[in-house]
Amino acid sequence: MTRWHESSCQAPEIIIEAGTGWPRCRTCRNSAPLENLLDRQPPSDPLLSPPLDEFPGELNLHWLPCVPYFSSPKPAFRPRLQLWAKASQQASKPNYNDSSSTLAPPEISTIYERRLTSNEFRLLRLCPVQNGDDPFHLSLHTYTHDDCPEYETVSYTWGGEEGDSSLCKPIFLGPYWDVLFQTRNCWDMLKLLRPREGFRMVWVDAICINQRDKEEREDQVAKMGRIYEDALRVVVHLGQNLVSPLPPSAVYPSRHKFHQFNDRLPKGPTLKEVLQRKYFSRVWVVQELIISRQALIRIGNVEFVIDQQTSKNIESSLQGLNWANIVAQWAQHIAQGCIPRKSTSLLDMIFLTWNSQASDPRDKVFGILGLLENLTPIVRPDYSISSQHVLIGIAAHCLINLRDIRILSMAPGIRNCGSLPSWVPNPISSELLARRPRLERNTTEQFTLKWQKEAIQKLRDQELSDSALNIVGDTSRLEGRYRHVFWPLVVDKTICGWNSKAVVETSTGAVVLNPVHLLQITSRPKLVYSAEDLRVFEIFGRSGTNSFYLVTCDVALDTCVNPKEDHLFLLAKEDSTSLYLVLRRLRKGYSRRFHLVCSCEQLFFR
Template sequence: MARWHALSCGAPRVEVGGDSVPSCQACGNSAHQLLRDLTEHPSSPAPSPPPDEPPGKLNLSWPSTVTYTRTKSHRCGFESGETESLACFKLSEGTCRRDDSSSRRQTPHAHDRALGTDEFRLIRLVAKENEPPEDVIHLLLETYSDREFPEYEAVSYTWGGEDGDATLRHPVYVGEYWDILPQTRNCCAMLRYLRPSRGERVVWVDAICINQKDSKERGEQVAKMGRIYSQCFQVVIWLGDDLAFKPSKVFATRHSFHELESLEILMPTIKGSTTPLNRLTIQKLLERRYFSRAWVLQELILAARVIIPIGDMVFSVDPLMTEHLNQLTGYTWSWEQTRAPWFQHATRGLLLPKSMFELLRLAWESRSSDVRDKFYAVWGPYTLKPNGIQIQPDYSISLQHLATGFFAHSIINEGASQLLLKASGAYAEVGIPSWMPNCKDPVTWEKLFGNEGEETPSWDQMERIVSISQDSKKDAYFRFTTSPPTEADAPKTIGRRLWYQDATVDADSGAMTLNLTKLFTIGGFKRANGDKGLTWYQFTCMKADLYLGSILLASRSKLDTTVEVEDEVYLFDNNTTEPIYLVLRPTGNQLEFKLIAACPYCVCTFPNNEFFHSSGDHRQGPKVGTIPITDLQQSLYTDLMHLHNCLEQTTANGFIRDDLIPGMQPTSQLKELFPLVLGLVNDAFRDKFKSWGTFGGAYLNVVRPYCRWAEISNGRITVSLGKEFQNLQSSRYGDVMQGQGWWKRTPGQFKPEEGVVSYHLEDIKQRLFRPSPDYPWVIEFLLGLQGSDVGDRIMDPPKEEDHFRKASFGGRHRVFEGLQLDGRTFPVRIV
């Protein structure tokens, strides 16, 4: 933007001569020199993206939907325990990022000041009237609040036009000073077409209404373009002056878009007559350069009304366009056969894809001079969805910064685990996190978003390869699924350890921290089996020698050459799609790993499924059986919750017999009797935890509240029930008072009315449990319990830290015990 007046000029009087050059009658200056410079030194439409940051100094901050942290000494925060939140980093963004304050202070004259976050500009085009010559374009720029503005039209076009010429060498004059704002030839042609023959016209044009040299304003305005196009009166598609011209009459003839298939379009010749345009069909129209532009998706889909000038006519697009086309007798093509299949959604206000990744794939084949625009162009439709997340484009960041933020947002906030299947992994270049695709390689982009992208084979295809490779029909195969196969296997709530909870990205290195579920540590490689595409690689587990089980991982990578012994395998569960499996290599820092490979499928296999027949499990068979992920994702927390739920039952329904405690009522809670179980386990397994005591001591503590006194002598428990228990003769304890059944009356030194009875302590142990599904689980849980701290608080509710401690194998599928699968879910940092 340039002002050509004298600095002292305070009241300009501009006139345009026959040479189409304006001059000021007040100060005597003209625009000749600036126009000459513009012709000799044209500029590009927008600044180039900044260079990528060096490794370890990424200075990440975008988007705001990702929590960025900075760990002291650039080491893993889990080791030092010191992680610094980036709240302070974001508040002081100006000191961390490229300083564009000068552009905010020294705005060009036409853009008289930087826009506020709640403002936008509009162009006011006034009828030419007596302003010769016709090729001179003059307009007014006006600033409005997002909530208060006049009715306006928005223009959708390509800066470079059909020939791709995006150089800024043609003058547009702005405001009372006629400041020069260079634009492309196509933009100027569009403004001449839009200029009304009488009155005025209010329009929004991105190249003029946004100060393209102010990266902050540019990002803020691009973020609201979805709103700008959805709230305008109508969107005008400008396809170029080779296709549209002003009608000789005052108003253009109007048609519905589907009528283009049957109308003859006339174009003017140099001599002023008209000639028929080569047959123009909708399919041929959609081949024009405009329809491959990145931004047109949001501009046309979010618009309430769209018009397209073609020839001296105007064609209108509405939501019923496809239905109208279906009624035409000559309509034989489908939208998918065109270069812009998305155009069928124009004016419908909604894009079908649900995620940012899906939207980007839809837009990837579009053209853009700045690759970052391919990302930013989908923000509008995304943020206008119900409950859409507001993400503001930032043109001050590099492509590497944008890509890292985009993938982090997609993985953390949308659970796009499939992106990890495209990660660099073991082949990551220096400075690129192993969980990221190689964003510096154009081929990688095409594989991710283009038509050449590699699709993951379906499970049915991969299962056939497993079936072919079976050595024995007795082999057992199992895989984890998101949904349980039967209602009896309904998932358990793992609400505190979802992948995105407390997920972060390191602002300097790009390391990502997610909650992942550990499966096993690799013990060795056995063999590979597969064909084109994915191959099954078979590995042994470090702690699974007892049952000779192994794991099959499907991958495009050559796992036999990249995976090493003691690499660890983790499961990423996004609660929606099938899980993926990450092979991670410890870096030496606590809970820090490098991603080696990501695999879409994992199968647990055993050479003889008689092991599973004996367990009573009926999910085995010729095909691969399924196990719900929630069966795997257990922890000490869930075990303790299960235990305490069992103990909340009344003694009448619980797994411990309450009639061994004379006087205890069936409405008592089972937790009163649980110390007996702890003492029993402690006696049998040599003082597993000292705080549990002995069975005899526990029995005395439990029975004493219900009798006058109790003692143990010579292996017998003796209890005095007293006179107050005479009424028990008519109850379920009648046999006790009569000295019959299990208990025996003690004659001799005790008076009959004292009701003294005795019983062998070992016999009580044998009769302690009722048949119940809870009984074997509780015993197996207690036997496998590790850590005296847990033993000491076994009667207390679980703690938060118990989420990250390993569960027992009790009551779970025998695959877990056979392979010694871990199952803990905890934060893992991937560098």
């Protein structure tokens, strides 16, 4: 309980005790037992801890609703455990039907009187105090989106740069001064937000959302994009160690445009150093700063303002700033409302935020939904499901509904799939984090340019035949040969309809597709060309004379492909884009069930 008064106290009158500085009620004569309340704080909120991943064959997938799932009453197979389940889960099997493993309804709260409806949100009212060391006393007010006052939002990290996420600093809410503990970083931010006069209406996620009510949390997270977009500005708190006291003669911090950063802070941190702080690696920050109309960042005793115009002036005004060398490249789009890209698909946003961090792995997906307005009614956060469910669901949506076959090029295959199916990427995998920059590039274009200039010379050095050199060296003949073999298949709508009846099996996460089977791989791939992230492998056919080339993006085919076990399949789209899949049969007796070994971007015959 957060209320510390006697149950009979109907008209609380709060005073601040001179000795302790903490509140006491004159009516019931109780004082806030902060030490006892702090000791009773749970170590972590159960709603913030993802459920454990389930065993394959027992997943019961259902997220997202737009994904075509199907259930098999009696699955025809059970995948081998070591290929699907995490090692930590092999020792004991959790009972997912046990009522104790489900989340209980939210406890009755004296702070949050009721659950918000879909059109409501809460705001904090901050009032001035005479003594800056007085306890925080705030009030919560509920509004609808169509009938609310002007307000500000905030952007910060719960644990700050030190990563201290313990709820240790009290704030007091409402007429009873109910106690709600916050992190030190949140508390420091609120202290800076206190107005000198008047009052300030602010939206703070940790306080304005009942974090112990799963349904309310999901509703509010789903519309965070709108909350930030409708606000006057977002106030950014980078940490107390970047804030310095105001000079004695000043009442308010001075304000300047962000592109004047180096001029106003000649002895302070550089902009590159600021952008390397842990704050900018947080996935939620991306939508909070990009969607907002204006951002206000306090560094030293200066508040820097970023709006649409100043955001555009940053690169031209700050000499030596190269966004390509900054992890948070998205920061150049602060206050722009969106990210100007040729394509702002869901997968593009996943690419852009791949390096961003989240304490909850599910937020790697949930944290970018606000940047894609057309997805908001379709893709909705669900914090009752495991990370496993979220990653399978979003991958299936990209592949089946959006027909974005690039999702398969991000998948680790059977090499490192863990508890996920081999076709599902894992955004927290260190291996895929290293591959992400390569996956963003157009491998086909690189191949066309580099093959002509470098690969041909290497093949000459290897004394390949003149006929092979002619085919590979002449782009038009190469393309003609490629079209001769595959173009009749590509233009056939039945071949392009690989996803027409695509579904995902609810119990295992297996995806059912209709790709084109091209051939069985009968020999070990041989690396014949490599440059940066581009590799070309030659594979000979059964006769040992005819061969073909597979172009990959940093995939070692010579070590991951098993001759006579693996098969090559084609996924083709009407726009002539394609992806080649190396698949391996699950086991004998299951002729149509495969694991994904890897994907290849191009195929050429000698």
